[in-house]
Amino acid sequence: MLVEAPQTNAARSAIESTLANLGVNRTVSLWSDTSWLSLMLGSQIWGIVLIAVSTFTFMIICIGLTSLVYSAMLSRVRDFAVLKTVGASAGSLRWMHLGDLLVQYAIGYLAGVILAMAVVGAVNLLSITSTNAAFTFVVGSTMLSFVPTW
Numbered sequence: 001m002l003v004e005a006p007q008t009n010a011a012r013s014a015i016e017s018t019l020a021n022l023g024v025n026r027t028v029s030l031w032s033d034t035s036w037l038s039l040m041l042g043s044q045i046w047g048i049v050l051i052a053v054s055t056f057t058f059m060i061i062c063i064g065l066t067s068l069v070y071s072a073m074l075s076r077v078r079d080f081a082v083l084k085t086v087g088a089s090a091g092s093l094r095w096m097h098l099g100d101l102l103v104q105y106a107i108g109y110l111a112g113v114i115l116a117m118a119v120v121g122a123v124n125l126l127s128i129t130s131t132n133a134a135f136t137f138v139v140g141s142t143m144l145s146f147v148p149t150w
Contacts, residue, residue, distance in 0.1 A: 012028060015028055016028050065105075068104075069101060072100070072101070072104075073097065076097065080093050080097075083096075
């Protein structure tokens with residue numbers, strides 16, 4: 001049980017006497033002396049770390065895709081001008097450009113899914129634990145098991 005209290009001797013003795021009156025087995029330790037492993041926060045911390053990394057990666061991907069779409073549009077300006085001079089309507093040019101973008105996004109999405117499935121499969125197959133990572137001092141030995149949610 002975690003108790004929010006000042007870290008003084010008076011508070012500690014009050015908590016110990018209260019626990020003794022309840023008749024429960026007690027161990028009172030300071031927050032700074034409590035290991036993260038004993039709080040069993042390993043999976044929550046790994047979840048927060050993975051969500052933070054995924055969010056950052058998603059933001060970078062969105063910026064990259066926006067840049068890609070803009071540069072693809074700029075590189076096609078001459079092509080659009082030639083097609084417009086030979087009689088293509090603005091609507092058909094929009095649909096052609098949209099079709100190109102959808103094909104590019106679909107191929108990129110499928111490549112990303114295949115790569116993600118390979119990474120997830122490798123992590124699950126190798127039974128990687130947090131003892132192989134830099135966060136061992138925080139989470140202890142927590143078994144990682146990735147489950148794709150898409």
